[in-house]
Amino acid sequence: MFLINCPYCGERDQQEFKAGGEAHIERPKQPTELSDDQWAEYLFMRKNIKGVQFERWNHAHGCRKWFNMARDTSNDEIKAIYKMGEKPPPQ
């Protein structure tokens, strides 16, 4: 359990938020041309990093907006929060 600084609402309890998993996985531009391997990569395969990971979060019980977060998964420490469409911060 931790506090999350929503870029739109400010600091709120983590239970107001929904985790959306790994960030920056791009939706295939031409889905009809994808091989089964490429689909598997897009749909299922994840880095699942122990350490700093970029991930998506949604303020589900607040403004309901999506945003990105850089978080150390080994101790849940939040390193940076940035809006959708922005580039991840340098490590």
Place this chain on the structure above:
Amino acid sequence: MRNKYSIFSLIKNALSYHENWQRAWKDPTPKKEYDAVIIGGGGHGLATAYYLAKKHNMQNIAVVEKGWIGGGNTGRNTTIIRSNYLWDASAGLYDHALKIWEGLSQELNYNVMFSQRGVMNLAHNLQDVRDLKRRTHANRLNGIDAVYLNTQEVKKFCPIINTSQDIRYPVLGGTLQKRAGTARHDAVAWGYARGADEMGVDIIQNCEVKGIKRNGDVVEGIETTKGFIKTKKIGVVAAGHSSVIANMAGVRLPLESKPLQALVSEPVKPIIDTVVMSNAVHAYVSQSDKGELVIGAGTDDYISYSQKGSHQIVEGTLNAILELYPIFSRMRMLRQWGGIVDICPDASPILSKTSIKGLYFNCGWGTGGFKATPGSGDLFAHTIANDEPHKLNAAFNLNRFVSGDLVDEHGAAAVAH
């Protein structure tokens, strides 16, 4: 030859105040090379080593463990064993394990305290009733014992359940698997460790894997905190840390590691002599031999390796427990903890070869791996020894995420994952 445990050895050792028991496994330094190395000294990893030595005549093998054996999720779970899964592939896998559990204490000469006290799953809405009836039929077609109970039969089997129809999620029925039950979790790790050690397996504790050495698409060995170990076959059984090992080897896995919490109460006299699980409200409870209520909570939705979960997850489970068992309202909780579980998109495990020759993964057991320990070890040993899966774990290959042939047990298993 190891001393056999029996009533006579107990009496003999009592005479010397239990100070002269032989140690159950050695503490060897790693050799330069092994025929196979298992990464992860939990129940599944030790069972894999045990069956490799016993059934496949591979004695020159090692288990490397970064902490101490059985100190990971093997010692953190809620010890429930059952095989009432919906799909044929899962039924085959979990019932294979259950059949081994039934003779495991004798086979290992180690009391794993396997207790077939039954597992009851409750239905709280009409869809639950339909799902549980369907699963009961599916189980029986697969030769797995299962009966459907109405509300009165649920009350009769476990009288402390509140079956009033006035509660928020009333009990509408349930299923019962009588062959299911519990076992002493760390005894399972210790029993397999002792058995494997006796056949010559090196169990190397406090030895963390730092890298996987590959020559192209073939494994050559592992870098560890105790030096390089050469081997042609690596079986990874690292539970929540499977992705960490996979990232070292450059293998992609579909896993997400999340905290799963459990808690126990203060010990009380026997009050619940079975295991009761409830999917819809996420509450399950049993009682340990020490008298503690053993309660399993759910997973958090975010990825974490921190072994801490969120308070509201525990609170939600306890709310549900109190509605179903008002008698527990003044119980005090003694301990709460979190373990990291590796969850697959289809909530089924992976016991599989990979694109790298000699590298095998046994992972993705998610929130329910303990029950499968003996079967998982047996089938994974078969996969490593023959470089081919056994027919019971063929469906649990890594390629199913490419072919789309998933074993979707998210809602189909008896509890939510």
